[in-house]
Amino acid sequence: MGSPAPPVPMDPIREALTRVRGEDPQDVEALIGRILKYIHFVLPDPPVSRHGILRARRPHDCVDRLSALPVTLLRNIVSRLPDKDAARTAALATRWRGLWRSVPLVLVDSHLLTPAAAAAASGDQVACAEARRVTATVSRVLAAHPGPFRCVHLTCSYMAEFPSLLVRWFQTLAVKGVQDLVLVNRPFPIAFDLPATLFGMSALTRLYLGFFKFPDTAGLPRTGSFPKLRELGLCTVVIFNPDMDFVIARSPALEILSIQANMLTDRLRLVSRSLRCVQVIGGIDLDILLEYAPHLERLIVWSAWLNKCSSRRIKIAPAPALSILAYLEPEFYTLEVGNTVIKADTRASPTTMVPTVKILGLKVRFGIRDEVKLLPAYLRCFPSVERLHIESKKTAEPTGKLNLNFWKEASAIECVQSHIKLMMFHNFHGDQSELSFLQFFLESAPMLTKLAIVYPKGTFTSMTEAKSKLEPLFSAKWASTCCSLVLFEGFYAEGKEPSQFRNFKRGSNFSVRDPFAVIIRA
Incomplete structure (x- = not known):
């Protein structure tokens, strides 16, 4: 999927600071726009689509057969609609009135864009006023629905002017049991601080974050933070090595870890009993150390962006389940198997082989x-x-x-x-x-x-x-x-x-x- 909305344009103060650094604000905005586009390629698709058309046609005999369906089936229908259409079903008939509030919420904020704004999403700008309107609507929906929240995709909201907004949203999402959360900042600023209330969402099974600064984990309790989390995606997220280690260690059910353009993480240390797949795209000066992951099946580095003077490692310790490994790239990475650095004259031996890899x-x-x-x-x-x-x-x-x-x-x-x-x-x-x-x-x-x-x-x-x-x-x-x-x-x-x-x-x-x-x- 492409980006549903480009970055919110820089304000005059950020433009001036950018010029002081000797950069052209238009070039910076264009670069951030491309990165945001790539982030949206990586994001999982929401479970509902706005491309369907909701219509109601009066039957020739005036019998409302749809409302006569069992409540379980009606709730299933409503749960598959975009949030705006799901809420509108309350106007169909008395029996539908409470259904939207009784089904697990699916909220996708790009569905809340006006038709004009949605049509302009592939252009240079979407008005800040429209972004603020979507943000306000999201707040109302989160407050109005009693939960649980099945899936919340927020990629078009605007948080720069509302620094305390995420705290309230995260508290609401935690209380109402959000399971699937995709949250992408519309820069600027590029690295918006995430509040520590993120760790209160214990029902999360999937989490994707984009253009944020991860909270400091140093003072957090050393207990499970995401006990049910199975899939984690960090897209251009500023996160330090100890915080990355903390998240992996405190996610005992984590199976899929996806990293797009790591920021300030120069060492990805894989120690996990549950991980099955690790993907890195646009890895920046990153050592990847597979130390203990007995169930890891796939380790994929799609692309790397390294400093010409740097030399990074992909180190593979015993990995009994590893069947897919890619892409090894001698230009950027040194390969280590066990304690051996693989060179042109390295002789094959049991300590330098990974016999489980099939692809x-x-x-x-x-x-x-x-x-x-x-x-x-x-x-x-x-x-x-x-x-x-x-x-x-x-x-x-x-x-x-x-x-x-x-x-x-x-x-x-x-x-x-x-x-x-x-x-x-x-x-x-x-x-x-x-x-x-x-x-x-x-x-x-x-x-x-x-x-x-x-x-x-x-x-x-x-x-x-x-x-x-x-x-x-x-x-x-x-x-x-x-x-x-x-x-x-x-x-x-x-x-x-x-x-x-x-x-x-x-x-x-x-x-x-x-x-x-x-x-x-x-």
Whole structure:
């Protein structure tokens, strides 16, 4: 989903401060708008939609058959309507009058926008007055409904002028048992302080926060804060390492942790008996340390933004349930397995292997010699991989390419020789170093049944030109007698519309076997 409303424009004081820092306020607003858009791609969809049309037509015999339905069914109908339409059902008939107040509340504040404001949501501004009106309406709805609150999605409200508003909202949400809460600040300010009353919502099962500063947990009781929380999303949230550790430790039922653009957290320490999936998108200078997570099945770093001078780690301790790991990116991260830093000359041993991983993703700059030399060592760490996803990254300053002889001289790679059935090669550019790797793979993988090659939109002038780049592969002697090679043009040009944001929700969907196989039938 795209952002239903852009940031509230800067006030004159913030504009002046921005100029003092040597920044253009319009450029800052545009950047924050893009980040807000990406946040809304990550957010879970609300359980009701405003796109349906509510109509009532008088029957030809004037018999109100709808109101004659059982109360349980009527309540089910009302619970599936947007909040505004659900409240309006009270006008249908006497029997409907109390239904809205008797069903668990679903409140989505973007549904409260006026038609004109909703139509302008994709433009540059939505009036502050409209944002204030929505905020006031949310307050009235929260006060009027007795609860429980099944789902509350607040992404269009305006809190900058009401510093004590969130305290009252959180107290109400806690008392009325909110289960699913999505709360995104309409900056500015960018890091609006969250009150500590957040920890009073003990009924929460899902929580997503965006553009906030997390409360200090130092003085909080060392007891369970979110005893029922199963899914947590932190999107451009300012949170320090001890507070992140506190939240993970005090959420004993937490299964899904999603982080988009971490702020001031430089170490994600995974110690949890309940976690099953961890996703990071836009990780900023972040160490990821899997220390103790016996039920973790998926660890996915969709993208990283690191300082050129920094070097970060992905460390994997024993992980008996880990089956999906992506994307390992040598440009940004050093891989550690157990206590061993994986280097090009690291020998495979039981202490450097993670045999449970079945789906592996790697991002590699094939024009950087040292990164390509790491590939065999990385693959040896995961001897049971059945599906391999390689994303080729371009570089402005190549440091040497490795030809087919390098791969032929590499020692045996167990997953290639015994297990890999599907390989998807993303962002194919037709470079010789890419072709050398692909030829080695075809000549070494007897279990391979499909090789899918995807090139960015606009890379080649035609499919014929793209196919011509693959001619060396068809002259090779393939190890598999039943392998098919398929070639696709991607949906987007390289560097345009990051696909990881669109695919993010697949990562935590356990019914999707392979969240990266989005082009071919998985």
